[in-house]
Amino acid sequence: MMTTKTLSPHAFQEETFTASMETPQALASPIIIDGGKVVLQSQVVLAPMAGVTDIVFRGLVRKTAPQSLICTEMISSNSLVYSKRWDAHILKKTSEDNPIAYQLAAHQEEIIAAAAVTICEKHQPNMLDINMGCPVKKITGNFEGCALMRDLELASRLIKAVSSSVDVPVSVKFRLGWDDNSKNYIEFGQMAQESGAKLVTLHTRTRSQGYKPGVDWEAAGKLKAALRIPVIANGDIVTPADAKFMVDTYQVDGVMIGRGTQGEPWRIALIDHYLKTGELLPEPTLVQRLAYAWQHVQGMVAYKGEAQGVREMRGQLPWYVKGFAGAPAYRAKLTQVETVAEVEALFVEILESLT
Secondary structure (H helix, E strand, O other): OOOOOOOOOOHHHHOOOOHHHOOOHHHOOOEEEHHHOEEEOOOEEEOOOOOOOOHHHHHHHHOOOOOOEEEEEEEEHHHHHHOOOOOOHHHOOOOOOOOEEEEEEOOOHHHHHHHHHHHHHHHOOOEEEEEEOOOOHHHHOOOOHHHHHHOHHHHHHHHHHHHOOOOOOEEEEEEOOOOOOOOOHHHHHHHHHHHOOOEEEEEOOOOOOOOOOOOOHHHHHHHHHHOOOOEEEEOOOOOHHHHHHHHHHHOOOEEEEOHHHOOOOOHHHHHHHHHHHOOOOOOOOHHHHHHHHHHHHHHHHHHHOHHHHHHHHOOOHHHHOOOOOOHHHHHHHHOOOOOHHHHHHHHHHHHHHOO
16 A cells, blocks of 8 residues: 555545556457357456446446446346336446446346346347346345246246347356255256356355355356356456466356455456456555545435435445555444545545555
8 A cells, every 4th residue: 555655635536547457459358149249358247236336336447447248236127117217327327338237137027028128228238137146035035036046947937038038148147056955056057058048157156155255166167068158257256366267277258256346446457457468467556546436436426416425335435445554443434424525534534644
């Protein structure tokens, strides 16, 4: 961190994002989907995360990783179809927000098909992804997410309903299985492939594990060997070395990064650059971290207004603040902010404390 020289208290407002993270397209190892209907020039994908991968966060990621596929937050097909007012913030994207996959959750074929058609007509995504891996009880209790791994017939009907209703490639994200006694990810992946999925992502935990330690990266390699379509590996892949190990060892087509990007929207670019060039770029300085956080706050305020924007940032701002003495206390304070001025004052205080 930048603690060895005098820092301007407002340096984070002046810092610009470095372009050095961007990698020339010519160095890409492309992922070819559905016979070339979609060609990804990056092997690194941003995972869908509720309350995180909105239009503002995706925009921050795009600043240094314009070639990566980015997923939206999970979208409820029922809400999209039945609520006239629901087609709002969660569906928005910019003209630069490509390549992008909109992720859907559902348990009824006609509903997910209608949602898929609506999204494709209104938002022109590059891909649609079906969530069959979410472990959260309120999702599985509605027989969506990972609950679908317990009913391959219904899961197949959902995939067929979407793939037959739209022209964009359909992907499916799922886990190892419901629990340790029912790891059916290979059978499930084969079913998804035969039902029309053109890419699958495997989260290398079971539903019962949630997000606890104990990923099985080897399972991604086994799934890749069993399928013809591209396979993306997900689960505790955080560093460039993690990603390279997965690609080199298990021959997966790419990696999906989720929680490792929380408070670190540059992480996709760091990993992408390393996979393409073998060069390990330096982590951002504290000033650069705060610059990202400041841009994030400003974007959320412009997006949802100051009151709601700052309130929603309370859960994310602490992720940016770490790696220096006193960081825990500042993280606690950031969970209580109510205005942009309070955020600015805390950032200034952080930098002044290090001079």
